[in-house]
Amino acid sequence: MNKIFVCLAISLCVLHGRAQHYEKISEKFLQFYNAQAPDSLFNLYNPALQEKLPLEKTKAVLSGLHVQYGDLKSLSLLKQDSGFNMYKAGFAHQTLTLLLSLDSEDLIEGYRLVPYSADRFPEEKIKRK
Numbered sequence: 098m099n100k101i102f103v104c105l106a107i108s109l110c111v112l113h114g115r116a117q118h119y120e121k122i123s124e125k126f127l128q129f130y131n132a133q134a135p136d137s138l139f140n141l142y143n144p145a146l147q148e149k150l151p152l153e154k155t156k157a158v159l160s161g162l163h164v165q166y167g168d169l170k171s172l173s174l175l176k177q178d179s180g181f182n183m184y185k186a187g188f189a190h191q192t193l194t195l196l197l198s199l200d201s202e203d204l205i206e207g208y209r210l211v212p213y214s215a216d217r218f219p220e221e222k223i224k225r226k
Contacts, residue, residue: 118203119182123172126197126208130169135159143204162210166190185213 122141129138135156139147142155150158167189176183181198193210200206 118199119177119197122199122203122205123182123184123195123197126195126205127169127172130159130163133159133163138205141205143200143202143206146204146206166193181207186210 125141126138129135129141135158136152138159139150139152139155142150169186169188171185171187172195173185173187174182175185175194181196184195184197186193186195192213194213196207196209196211197205198207
């Protein structure tokens with residue numbers, strides 16, 4: 098019985114640690130996006146993403162997003178999964194869903210903005226405003 102509690106405690110500690118890494122990176126994403134600092138965001142990418150989305154493309158993508166959606170006002174955690182976190186991304190002009198994936202070294206291995214649907218997440222967990 099004690100072995101089960103020890104395994105459960107270790108699992109919870111690991112999950113809590115991962116959640117803190119996602120929180121830290123999502124806060125940096127918000128900060129660098131609003132500062133229009135694509136080079137800082139690019140430095141958070143893992144090597145594979147840096148290759149797929151070089152600095153010049155990152156600059157173009159972030160600039161286009163900023164023109165279309167404005168500042169990122171808030172990120173609210175909607176879902177934690179083993180491979181990604183999903184956030185309600187409240188922009189100045191629209192609300193979207195941000196999918197954020199980190200690799201084992203806590204570098205961004207991917208992110209994507211998709212349409213937000215309130216029906217899908219009736220009880221979201223607000224992480225910050």
